[in-house]
Amino acid sequence: MSTRGRSTSPKPLQDADVDMENGGNDDKKCKVVVVNGLSRNVVQAHLQTIFAFYGEIVKVDLPLFLKSGQNRGKAALEFTDAASAQKAASHMNGGQLDGLVVKVELSDLPIRTRSRS
Numbered sequence: 001m002s003t004r005g006r007s008t009s010p011k012p013l014q015d016a017d018v019d020m021e022n023g024g025n026d027d028k029k030c031k032v033v034v035v036n037g038l039s040r041n042v043v044q045a046h047l048q049t050i051f052a053f054y055g056e057i058v059k060v061d062l063p064l065f066l067k068s069g070q071n072r073g074k075a076a077l078e079f080t081d082a083a084s085a086q087k088a089a090s091h092m093n094g095g096q097l098d099g100l101v102v103k104v105e106l107s108d109l110p111i112r113t114r115s116r117s
Helices: 042-053 082-093
Strands: 034-036 057-061 072-077 101-106
Touching: 034 082, 042 057, 042 072, 042 082, 072 082, 082 101
Parallel strands: none
Antiparallel strands: 034 072, 034 101, 057 072
């Protein structure tokens, strides 16, 4: 046998170590929802109308192309509370908006603010 020292093997996870209901992520504090896969026809009013069903929206960030004025296919919405954001993400992920399937995820990053330049 070798006299070389070895590290111990990692212990297997127990059922109590993994939160299966939330996918193992700590998303309880996330208030921002990121929507990807939007059609170019979607505007800020559409997003507010659809997502306001899940709770009050504080901010909407819908980046636009400068020349065409159409959206870039993604948006970020900030809700007043994390429970509303969680509900919106779980219900709208994989849903259709203007005929396209959208991907909705929670984010703990704040929504960007517009620069004045």
